[in-house]
Amino acid sequence: xxxxxxxxxxxxxxxxxxxxxxxxxxxxxxxxxxxxxxxxxxxxxxxxxxxxxxxxxxxxxxxxxxxxxxxxxxxxxxxxxxxxxxxxxxxxxxxxxxxxxxxxxxxxxxxxxxxxxxxxxxxxxxxxxxxxxxxxxxxxxxxxxxxxxxxxxxxxxxxxxxxxxxxxxxxxxxxxxxxxxxxxxxxxxxxxxxxxxxxxxxxxxxxxxxxxxxxxxxxxxxxxxxxxxxxxxxxxxxxxxxxxxxxxxxxxxxxxxxxxxxxxxxxxxxxxxxxxxxxxxxxxxxxxxxxxxxxxxxxxxxxxxxxxxxxxxxxxxxxxxxxxxxxxxxxxxxxxxxxxxxxxxxxxxxxxxxxxxxxxxxxxxxxxxxxxxxxxxxxxxxxxxxxx
Amino acid sequence: xxxxxxxxxxxxxxxxxxxxxxxxxxxxxxxxxxxxxxxxxxxxxxxxxxxxxxxxxxxxxxxxxxxxxxxxxxxxxxxxxxxxxxxxxxxxxxxxxxxxxxxxxxxxxxxxxxxxxxxxxxxxxxxxxxxxxxxxxxxxxxxxxxxxxxxxxxxxxxxxxxxxxxxxxxxxxxxxxxxxxxxxxxxxxxxxxxxxxxxxxxxxxxxxxxxxxxxxxxxxxxxxxxxxxxxxxxxxxxxxxxxxxxxxxxxxxxxxxxxxxxxxxxxxxxxxxxxxxxxxxxxxxxxxxxxxxxxxxxxxxxxxxxxxxxxxxxxxxxxxxxxxxxxxxxxxxxxxxxxxxxxxxxxxxxxxxxxxxxxxxxxxxxxxxxxxxxxxxxxxxxxxxxxx
Numbered sequence: 001x002x003x004x005x006x007x008x009x010x011x012x013x014x015x016x017x018x019x020x021x022x023x024x025x026x027x028x029x030x031x032x033x034x035x036x037x038x039x040x041x042x043x044x045x046x047x048x049x050x051x052x053x054x055x056x057x058x059x060x061x062x063x064x065x066x067x068x069x070x071x072x073x074x075x076x077x078x079x080x081x082x083x084x085x086x087x088x089x090x091x092x093x094x095x096x097x098x099x100x101x102x103x104x105x106x107x108x109x110x111x112x113x114x115x116x117x118x119x120x121x122x123x124x125x126x127x128x129x130x131x132x133x134x135x136x137x138x139x140x141x142x143x144x145x146x147x148x149x150x151x152x153x154x155x156x157x158x159x160x161x162x163x164x165x166x167x168x169x170x171x172x173x174x175x176x177x178x179x180x181x182x183x184x185x186x187x188x189x190x191x192x193x194x195x196x197x198x199x200x201x202x203x204x205x206x207x208x209x210x211x212x213x214x215x216x217x218x219x220x221x222x223x224x225x226x227x228x229x230x231x232x233x234x235x236x237x238x239x240x241x242x243x244x245x246x247x248x249x250x251x252x253x254x255x256x257x258x259x260x261x262x263x264x265x266x267x268x269x270x271x272x273x274x275x276x277x278x279x280x281x282x283x284x285x286x287x288x289x290x291x292x293x294x295x296x297x298x299x300x301x302x303x304x305x306x307x308x309x310x311x312x313x314x315x316x317x318x319x320x321x322x323x324x325x326x327x328x329x330x331x332x333x334x335x336x337x338x339x340x341x342x343x344x345x346x347x348x349x350x351x352x353x354x355x356x357x358x359x360x361x362x363x364x365x366x367x368x369x370x371x372x373x374x375x376x377x378x379x380x381x382x383x384x385x386x387x388x
Numbered sequence: 389x390x391x392x393x394x395x396x397x398x399x400x401x402x403x404x405x406x407x408x409x410x411x412x413x414x415x416x417x418x419x420x421x422x423x424x425x426x427x428x429x430x431x432x433x434x435x436x437x438x439x440x441x442x443x444x445x446x447x448x449x450x451x452x453x454x455x456x457x458x459x460x461x462x463x464x465x466x467x468x469x470x471x472x473x474x475x476x477x478x479x480x481x482x483x484x485x486x487x488x489x490x491x492x493x494x495x496x497x498x499x500x501x502x503x504x505x506x507x508x509x510x511x512x513x514x515x516x517x518x519x520x521x522x523x524x525x526x527x528x529x530x531x532x533x534x535x536x537x538x539x540x541x542x543x544x545x546x547x548x549x550x551x552x553x554x555x556x557x558x559x560x561x562x563x564x565x566x567x568x569x570x571x572x573x574x575x576x577x578x579x580x581x582x583x584x585x586x587x588x589x590x591x592x593x594x595x596x597x598x599x600x601x602x603x604x605x606x607x608x609x610x611x612x613x614x615x616x617x618x619x620x621x622x623x624x625x626x627x628x629x630x631x632x633x634x635x636x637x638x639x640x641x642x643x644x645x646x647x648x649x650x651x652x653x654x655x656x657x658x659x660x661x662x663x664x665x666x667x668x669x670x671x672x673x674x675x676x677x678x679x680x681x682x683x684x685x686x687x688x689x690x691x692x693x694x695x696x697x698x699x700x701x702x703x704x705x706x707x708x709x710x711x712x713x714x715x716x717x718x719x720x721x722x723x724x725x726x727x728x729x730x731x732x733x734x735x736x737x738x739x740x741x742x743x744x745x746x747x748x749x750x751x752x753x754x755x756x757x758x759x760x761x762x763x764x765x766x767x768x769x770x771x772x773x774x775x776x
Contacts, residue, residue, distance in 0.1 A: 010768070012445070016445065016446050016447065016448070017448075018446070018448070018449050019448060019449060020448055020449045020450065021448055022447070022448055022482075024447060024448055025445075025447050044482070045451075045482065045483075045484065046440075046441075046444045046447055046451045046482070046483050047444075047445075047447070048440050048443075048444040048445060048766070048768060048773075049437060049440040049441055049444050049483055049484075049485055051440075052434075052436050052437040052439075052440040053434075053437055055436075056434045056435075056436040056437050057400070057404065057413075057435075057436060058404050058406070059404065059410070059412060059413050059434055059435070060404070060405075060406070060407060060408055060409055060410055060412055061406050061407060061408045062408065063433075063434045093619075093641070094410075094432070094433065094434070094666075095433075095434050095437055095485075096433065096437075096484050096485045096486075096487060096488040096643050096666070097437055097483075097484045097485035097488075098484075099484060100484040100485075231481075232644055232645065232646035233646075234646060234649075234650070235649075253481070255484050256620055257620065258620035258621075258622060258650070261622075261623075262622070262646070262650050262654075265654075266650075266653075266654065278482075278484070374768055374769045375767075375768075375769060375770065376766075376767065376768050377765070377766075377767040378436070378764075378765075378766050378767075379763075379764065379765040379766075380398070380436060380762055380763075380764050381762045381763060382763065385436075
């Protein structure tokens with residue numbers, strides 16, 4: 001089976017706001033083969049910048065675009081997917097965006113491989129069983145403790161047994177302000193639910209400020225404190241981890257496997273959060289899952305796109321029962337909500353399950369694709385390198 | 389003084405070959421201000437992918453293009469350059485290519501600041517003196533030991549007291565083949581010159597293969613063994629560093645300051661090689677220089693573009709006498725060789741010096757720019773986002 005076709009779809013809402021909402025646009029990658037089997041993948045990345053990685057003119061032996069590297073490649077076994085990835089990494093060694101851009105293609109190749117072999121992706125990765133996962137609601141803190149308490153009550157009323165609160169006023173006021181926000185989240189969720197706190201990188205490199213908070217937040221039995229620092233402040237993570245009474249989470253900014261390994265080994269995180277749509281697809285996300293198993297950490301997905309991305313993320317770690325959490329994109333746009341079927345809704349027990357269908361197990365709705373597609377045209381030296 | 393204008397120039401030779409020669413194309417960034425002072429910078433990156441980072445539509449609060457973030461910004465002091473960089477990092481947090489793309493703009497801002505304040509850039513960075521540096525010739529191994537010996541003799545005859553040999557057949561044959569290449573390089577350069585060996589990432593993650601070589605190469609008194617592993621194989625670097633009788637060098641793949649810090653702290657390199665045109669400009673390159681001072685390593689530039697890039701690199705570490713090496717791009721294309729004046733040729737003592745002129749101290753030749761410019765046009769949703 002050979003790769004014969006790569007199509008890129010830049011999908012976006014008509015108006016993009018400055019909100020921290022990743023479901024306002026997306027880059028969908030379609031790969032076709034000479035066997036007639038096709039697959040889709042999704043990148044969590046700037047669509048235009050990533051599209052340029054598929055069509056950029058070569059600069060030298062280490063800057064060659066993805067299309068040129070993978071068109072015509074043979075893809076018959078899971079090992080082929082790893083071989084092609086290594087080739088893309090090598091030929092794109094000096095393209096920084098290579099991981100964000102290639103993620104969609106890697107996911108599409110796993111989709112194709114599963115359809116060809118009649119197996120869900122998690123089985124191709126070597127797992128025998130896909131365990132159900134507990135989705136956690138993910139919301140912003142309210143502007144006040146009162147608003148935060150109300151949001152927490154709504155989530156609890158909707159049946160969530162776990163919820164993450166983040167960003168907003170956290171870290172912008174006094175220590176007592178921060179504590180009041182966490183107290184309100186706990187109060188609204190009730191004493192038996194899990195509460196996660198996402199600090200939104202607010203303390204920069206200041207581990208003392210973060211430690212003061214962690215000590216106070218511990219009274220409210222939070223599951224984790226997420227991204228207290230700038231993503232690159234690994235040394236600050238490591239210092240905080242030595243003294244913090246609450247466990248740390250981070251990693252959504254991992255563009256490479258080493259970034260995640262660095263955070264696991266030197267940042268002392270207990271939860272490593274990986275976005276398969278950023279790190280280069282299911283293949284490297286699975287590599288980080290293996291590192292998490294090795295280092296005794298808990299692997300958690302980071303997902304803020306459509307359910308296609310959620311399925312891709314879930315296949316990578318569904319096989320490990322201990323990795324029980326699932327970040328579940330909630331307040332999705334009409335683009336993200338309608339892009340594919342099935343929607344991976346939680347079951348009556350509140351847990352989310354893969355369907356067991358071959359490949360990713362989701363189907364793209366081409367009407368939604370047509371409705372939200374933005375045409376792109378890139379010309380260099382008078383020649384059209386990309387159109388569509 | 390406000391930033392009023394950003395112009396991007398994609399320059400390239402008519403025919404790009406698959407050689408490992410980074411001087412075949414470049415991205416030149418021009419910034420204009422309302423004070424009439426202008427500056428230039430250069431990126432070592434895919435020009436098209438990086439141009440997309442200057443014009444991509446916003447996706448959400450963390451994907452905003454560079455042009456939108458910096459146009460209209462006030463730039464009166466060196467602190468403004470740091471403030472603007474932090475803003476670009478924050479607004480571009482989820483654009484993987486942000487560092488490669490912004491590098492040229494950061495360099496242009498330092499050029500502008502120096503011209504405004506009538507100071508060379510190294511002084512604005514806090515250094516009182518710019519020390520001359522010893523350039524090392526950088527060539528590929530010949531296909532045979534005999535060819536390698538001849539190349540080394542030519543370099544020695546041209547006056548080079550230090551030379552780096554890399555890639556080619558290194559690591560592709562037997563241990564004895566590799567040793568023969570190093571022996572030939574040493575023989576051709578003579579006993580008193582410095583010889584560096586660049587393994588071109590050839591041993592992947594295999595520290596035992598690299599250690600065998602390091603032990604044998606030590607007989608030939610090499611200054612360093614560069615990039616024995618894949619850039620992300622920091623753990624392998626660390627294991628090798630513990631036992632290697634020769635010192636290790638690496639870091640040209642550093643797209644972030646943390647990548648370099650990781651290599652310094654956990655990879656055990658003695659020489660950290662940074663490309664200001666990749667890591668995001670002079671500002672983060674200088675941050676790594678400070679880390680090298682802190683960790684007792686030697687900072688070395690990585691440069692494979694025009695002398696504009698060489699000047700930008702040199703300003704960042706000229707002030708530290710102990711950092712005595714200078715990677716000096718040699719076999720440059722007509723594009724790289726003619727892009728700017730002066731050419732920073734070695735003096736009669738074989739050393740390279742900055743000129744002391746304000747800013748970067750080099751002037752762009754606009755005839756060369758016109759001769760090699762490739763027009764680019766990017767349209768999204770029928771709207772031209774970039775033309776020129």
